[in-house]
Amino acid sequence: MRKQIVAGNWKMHTCLQEGTALATSINKMVKKEVNNKDTGVIIAPPHTHLSVVSQLIDTDRICLAAQNCASEAKGAYTGEVSAKMLSSFGVKAVILGHSERRAYYGETNETLMKKVNLVIENEMKPIFCCGEKLDQREAGNYFEVVKEQIENVVFNLSKEDFEKIVIAYEPVWAIGTGKTASSDQAQEIHAYIRKLISQKFGNEVAENTTILYGGSCKPSNAEELFSKKDVDGGLIGGASLKAEDFIGIIKAFK
Ligand code: 13P
Numbered sequence: 001m002r003k004q005i006v007a008g009n010w011k012m013h014t015c016l017q018e019g020t021a022l023a024t025s026i027n028k029m030v031k032k033e034v035n036n037k038d039t040g041v042i043i044a045p046p047h048t049h050l051s052v053v054s055q056l057i058d059t060d061r062i063c064l065a066a067q068n069c070a071s072e073a074k075g076a077y078t079g080e081v082s083a084k085m086l087s088s089f090g091v092k093a094v095i096l097g098h099s100e101r102r103a104y105y106g107e108t109n110e111t112l113m114k115k116v117n118l119v120i121e122n123e124m125k126p127i128f129c130c131g132e133k134l135d136q137r138e139a140g141n142y143f144e145v146v147k148e149q150i151e152n153v154v155f156n157l158s159k160e161d162f163e164k165i166v167i168a169y170e171p172v173w174a175i176g177t178g179k180t181a182s183s184d185q186a187q188e189i190h191a192y193i194r195k196l197i198s199q200k201f202g203n204e205v206a207e208n209t210t211i212l213y214g215g216s217c218k219p220s221n222a223e224e225l226f227s228k229k230d231v232d233g234g235l236i237g238g239a240s241l242k243a244e245d246f247i248g249i250i251k252a253f254k
Contacts, residue, residue, distance in 0.1 A: 002208045004226075005166065005233040006250045007042035007127060008240025009067060009095055009214075019049040020056060025243035027057045030250070037061070039253050040233075042127075043240070044095055047081050054090035065093035065127065068101060071114040083118040093125040095235070097153065099133075099172045109152040116153060120161050127166045127235065128154050129214070130193075134173035142171075143192055150196060159201045166210045167193060168235040174215025176237060183224045183231070186213045190230035219248030226252050 014022060023043065030041055044065035045053050054064050070080035086094060096115050101107045112128075119126045130149040132142040146169065154165055169189055174181050190211045198206035213225055214235035225231050233253070239245040 002210050002232055003040050004038065004253055005040035005042060005210055005212060006246070006253075007040075007044065007065065007093075007095075007166075007168075007212065007233070007235045008246050009044045009098070009235055009237050010046060010240060011067070011100070011237060012046060013241055014045070014049070016049055016052065019045050020052055022241065022243060023049075023053045023056050026246060027062060029243055029247045030061050031058060033247055034061075034250050036253060039250055041250055042093055044093075047086075050086065050091055051089040059090065063092045064090055065095060065125075066091050067095050067098070069094050069096075069115055069119060071111045071118070073118060083115070083122040083124065087122040087124055091124060093127055093166070094119045095127045095129065095168075097129045097149070099129065099131055099170060099175060103172075109149070112153045113156060116157070116165070120157075120164055125164055125166060126154075127168055127212070129168045129170050129235070131170040131172055131175075131215075137171060137173055142189065146189060146193065147196060150193065155196075155200050159205060162197075162201055163205060163208065166212060168212040168214050169193060170214035170235060176216070178216050180216040180218075180221050180225070181213070183221075183228050186225055186231050187228035190228070194230050217249060219245055219252065222249040222252035223254070227254070 042063045042065045066086045069083045097112045116126045130146050132145040136145045194206045210232040212233045212235045217234040218239045
């Protein structure tokens, strides 16, 4: 059975004091209000907060993730943070291939392949993002776009390593815009992604792969989105910055 997950991507928000307060609230509320322990909860604060936040959360209930890592293992790469460094302070997952990183930092499939491999080598879980832009959606190209993003990176993994990843489908036009994909739109592409996985690695792997939806997901639409067969949870931006909203989304799983 694949795991249902709600992951919060804090992006470049919160100073350390705000971040620790948010992590503390989420930790308290998860313990008090989230009865379904099978739902995986992940938070991805900025790099600067990870070490402190790792001491504040109950790691049996909340998994700590990073938003990015370096594409090289170590060396003279000023300003970069390696996968090994992240894993040394309790990080268990890393978001990779987010559309903001692809768009603003020029991340290519080649860079992403290196990052995915480093994250796996350091025994963390890649949360691999894919998704089309508005013009690609409007032109009806979204299946090809998502296929290309997935095929050229994570389909290069062995079956054994592919089983360690989580996929997040995040249509760029829905990120931070308040415009959510409808549950039918999400289901359509999630089912397509699962079919691609099945063709590549077999039905069992496909059925066990968690595929998250991201893009203006909030407490008011999470239940409808998560009710779809192939939507296994969410990667949440804005609504993960308020503990009540984030918990509301986690509780949307029935
Ligand atoms: P929003 O939930 O703010 O639309 O962001 C989604 C996202 O990019 C999560 O990675």
